Amino acid sequence: MDMRARPYRSVLYIPGSKGRALDKARSLPVDAIIMDLEDAVAAGEKSNARVTLATALAEGGYGARMRIVRINGLDTEWGQDDARAANEMECDAVLLPKVETTEQLDALAALTDKPLWAMMETPKGMLNAAAIAAHPKLAGMVMGTNDLAKELQCRFRPDRLPMATSLGLCLLAAKAHGAIIVDGVYNAFKDEEGLRAECEQGRDMGFDGKTLIHPAQIDIANAAFAPTDAETDLARRQIAAFEEAHAEGQGVAVVDGRIVENLHIVTAREILAKADAIGALNG
Ligand SMILES: CC(C)(COP(=O)(O)OP(=O)(O)OC[C@H]1O[C@@H](n2cnc3c(N)ncnc32)[C@H](O)[C@@H]1OP(=O)(O)O)[C@@H](O)C(=O)NCCC(=O)NCCSC(=O)C[C@H](O)C(=O)O
Numbered sequence: 001m002d003m004r005a006r007p008y009r010s011v012l013y014i015p016g017s018k019g020r021a022l023d024k025a026r027s028l029p030v031d032a033i034i035m036d037l038e039d040a041v042a043a044g045e046k047s048n049a050r051v052t053l054a055t056a057l058a059e060g061g062y063g064a065r066m067r068i069v070r071i072n073g074l075d076t077e078w079g080q081d082d083a084r085a086a087n088e089m090e091c092d093a094v095l096l097p098k099v100e101t102t103e104q105l106d107a108l109a110a111l112t113d114k115p116l117w118a119m120m121e122t123p124k125g126m127l128n129a130a131a132i133a134a135h136p137k138l139a140g141m142v143m144g145t146n147d148l149a150k151e152l153q154c155r156f157r158p159d160r161l162p163m164a165t166s167l168g169l170c171l172l173a174a175k176a177h178g179a180i181i182v183d184g185v186y187n188a189f190k191d192e193e194g195l196r197a198e199c200e201q202g203r204d205m206g207f208d209g210k211t212l213i214h215p216a217q218i219d220i221a222n223a224a225f226a227p228t229d230a231e232t233d234l235a236r237r238q239i240a241a242f243e244e245a246h247a248e249g250q251g252v253a254v255v256d257g258r259i260v261e262n263l264h265i266v267t268a269r270e271i272l273a274k275a276d277a278i279g280a281l282n283g
């Protein structure tokens with residue numbers, strides 16, 4: 001599958017210590033799972049969680065869901081062991097929290113051959129986002145908006161204005177280097193309207209999907225980050241109109257009163273590829 005088309009609409013955190021939740025994830029309609037050894041696991045549970053998680057992954061059953069293991073920072077007492085253990089696990093990528101420099105990614109790359117993902121959640125990380133996204137092993141970025149709010153000492157607002165610069169910097173960095181980027185979590189997991197609005201905002205900005213903390217959030221994220229029927233219909237009509245114009249020696253077509261040029265056809269084909277990839281997941 002084309003990596004740009006692979007869906008990351010819903011990316012669910014699961015504490016690596018919770019065997020029942022790890023089991024439940026095998027049947028949840030998520031595109032990706034972050035199996036967490038960091039903040040969702042209490043200090044006294046860290047080494048048990050490593051074993052619980054390795055066992056669950058070895059048992060398999062996660063199908064097409066991308067399996068991402070979030071380790072503890074390499075400067076913590078658990079990070080190095082987590083990284084070595086994750087390298088042996090049946091997972092697709094390793095996620096490092098609080099990434100601020102490319103040297104941190106170099107240090108992780110020395111401990112694992114897996115593709116690397118970076119949590120973007122500190123002011124220094126924001127300012128170094130371009131270099132982090134350019135790292136040769138970096139495949140994806142995850143916004144850590146809870147840690148970011150803590151570091152910025154900002155307030156949570158429905159419009160996320162205090163986060164706008166940070167979200168924008170990371171988006172620019174990821175898009176410039178072809179990395180996947182998923183939005184931060186929405187903490188009020190019973191507030192469907194609030195989640196829907198934040199998902200729509202993230203989709204409008206260009207995020208590939210949203211990180212989630214509870215299964216009740218999955219359907220809303222899947223809907224928000226999938227191409228709509230109107231978008232796929234327009235994409236098909238744009239392609240048909242452009243091909244017809246092209247055959248007549250024209251470089252521009254008009255659909256619904258708007259011009260369609262070659263660059264719009266690139267977007268139209270991406271929309272259809274994403275819709276096809278989601279269709280394939282749904283079987
Ligand atoms: C928030 C929760 C603690 C709520 O848990 P709980 O009270 O058990 O919820 P429910 O009773 O409603 O659960 C219903 C069933 O769903 C399963 N479940 C719950 N959460 C998950 C999950 N995340 N993945 C899979 N399955 C889940 C329960 O087991 C129940 O199943 P069953 O028994 O069969 O009925 C809990 O949802 C939770 O722990 N969520 C994850 C929290 C987490 O991972 N936090 C860390 C990441 S957030 C973060 O740090 C981002 C970043 O770093 C930043 O800075 O922003």
Ligand SMILES: [Mg+2]
Pocket residue numbers: 039097119121144146147
């Ligand atoms: Mg965090």
